[in-house]
Amino acid sequence: MHERYLIEASNLSRRFGKSRIFRGISFSVESGECFFITGPNGSGKSTLVQIIAGLQKPSEGKLAIKLNGKEILESLWRHIGFASPAMNLYERLTVYENASFAFRGKDKSLINHYISLFGLGKHKDKEARILSSGLRQRLRLITAMINSPGIVLLDEPGSNLDVEGKDVLFREIEKIKKESLVIIASNDPEELKLCHKGIDLAKQNS
Amino acid sequence: MISNPLFFVFIVVLIIWIGIALLLFRIDRKISLVEKEVSEALDEK
Amino acid sequence: MIRRSLNFVIRGLILQNRIVKLLKKDFYIEFRSRASINISLAFAGITTLSVSLTSATMNLPFRVHSILIWVIIFFSAMNSLSHIFIREEEEGTSIFLSIHSEAEEIYIAKLLFNFILFIVITVVVTPLYLFFMQIWPENFIFFASSVFCGSTALSSITTTLGAIVAKTSMRSSLFTVISFPLTIPVLWISINLTASSLEGGSVDLLNLLFLLAFSGVIVSFSYLLFKFIWMEQ
């Protein structure tokens, strides 16, 4: 892998109308690192993750995402895998169709590989609307990781997952964090243990 | 009176001035809002 | 310059691949839920029937026929046209959509979907209307092309407006308000064209071209501006 990603955030802040969600956030993460974002509810964890994913823009401050030293200005989504509870899947599409919608590669056997890896093999042809919330979470994780992207953003990755699901998740994160850049936003200490550095939004804001 | 065309001219001019007066009134109200906000901000400090 | 245009072509090819995927997805969802298209077709059928029930024996002027056709088409299509974007917002799938595709791809896919939907509705409404009202256009090709060009122009403008409306808090009630002033010129010209084709007037190429040019202009500007509607820039 020659692709080295670098995320540099300096003095990010986000306001929503008159109220401010967070301010003065600075950090930098590189490929091969795992970065956690923690903080109490309402401190802007999800918003920060969405800003990194390019779904929202910071009100002030600068966020630069670089690939091999060159800033990515276009089609950021090609480099990103993203999973968040705010991201609903297509209810009327089957598990396989949802995964293949997210899949951008050529080799279609990878889709089946990931589906069985996360234990959804026997639910492959069910529509997403009849899945339980835990299975939906697994499907979200599949769509985030299926392209083996350089940047993986996970917002509350372990929510609704059972022990077996968490096992798979942790194993996968351990595997990808050697080469990719992983950012996890969560309050679960078990998930945060995967990363060796991060920020606490509660401390930032005070 | 009504048959006199100048009457209509008079009405037209009047309507235009009423419209502009309403616009000014709106701006006026906005200014008073800002005034209130400024005084509140000063009080906090 | 050459590199730039080459880049553009390559990007276009990648776009195409994604667009097919997006279109397929929209059609799967549409045919599995069948909510919007069923309502549209039912609406079209019921209004056509009720119009013909009450007025088939009367000898309406052709202009009135043309107005009725367009009113029926327009209002039956209205619901489903904005629905394509509103559904993404209401079901919370817009993040999933935008994390896996470019804004331009989304626009083109939705435009094509709306266009096909519109054509389906007109293909159902117009023969039904002609059949029940017992009228037949003198110059059928002119008539068909007037309906086709009108549908193209209407679907191109309503796609953009549907995207705008989906991002607001009021959605479908707002759609009527904001689409009315901008669809008026198109409806106006389409009604005139259809009326003159029913009356057996000569082919009015200028106005047909006007409708196509209108849709071309709107589509190209929407293509450029769509990303500002879809996501914060």
Add this chain to the structure above:
Amino acid sequence: MFLYRLVYVLMPIGIFLSLLWVPPANILGDASRILYFHVPVAWVSFLAFLVAGLHSIALLIKKSEILYREAMAYNSAAIGMVFTVLTVITGSIWAKVSWGHFWNWDPRETSIVILMLIYIAYFSLFSALKSNPNRWGISSVYLIISMIIAPFLIFIVPRVYPSLHPDTIINQDKKIHLEASMRITLFFLVVTFTLLYGYIYKITNKLSLIIIKLRSSHDI
């Protein structure tokens, strides 16, 4: 700002010119003096629309000073809305005087009504987007799209579809009977009303800038 303050001098002169100096037109008589107010007001409503659209384009291209540019487009549209309503009212009075009906659906009347509807739609869109952080982008796109469609409406539709009434008295009047003195007065009042628009526009912009600065300094 000084240029705009000239309106205090020019407006009285304009009123004097239009009401007393200019001779009445041949057919309409004194009622023709409505022209000197109706036309400038209509001009301003189109100008305000154009300015709002141009600001929206600048906003989307530059993507800086978002709040201020958004407010500028909005202010121009707000002034334009008032002037459009005034145009419709004064126009219908004039129509009553010259044609005997308040409303005729003449192409010109139609286009101004559609302009009014566009403004109304813009404001309802703006208020429906209150909680959306991307309001500036969406409302600008709407203004730009409607600005693209407006020429289709204003120039093409009246030409493609000649008005139901043959040549109206007013149109004849404009073509044939407009004397030099009338032309000067009309031009003078158009300039004056443009200055008036600019003056109000500057004031509202200053006010918006103050509000924006106040809000941003509030919570730091």
